[in-house]
Amino acid sequence: MIAAVLSVGLASPASAASRSMETDDDRPGGRLTFTAKGDIAELCDRQPDGWGVAMRVHGAYTHTNNRGSGKCDTLRPTLNPKYDLEDEKRYKFDICLVKNGRYEHCDEAYWVA
Secondary structure, three states: OHHHHHHHHOOOHHHOOOEEEEOOOOOOOEEEEEEOOOOEEEEEEOOOOOOEEEEEEOOOEEEEEOOOOOOEEEEOOOOOHHHOOOOOOEEEEEEEEEEOOEEEEEEEEEEEO
């Protein structure tokens, strides 16, 4: 019983639930979901509108999904070490629609890895 209480009391921010945000257009064309446990980011293009969706984790990496509507890219450290974020560090995340080098309908959030 004591071990159970201690393990709950020592839970870290890395065990937090997934967080998500969408682009700021009237029918959000992009969605970003981030799970701190495992540093897993999923970037989805949600509309067949000719726009891609881009994300940035300031100080770490950027990624663009131009694969088309309904397609998601899942980024995790096992695919590339740059996706391994420093635990318990606060990062600024951005998501935008992108077309011909133009970024629009951006949203941002600060999340702890």
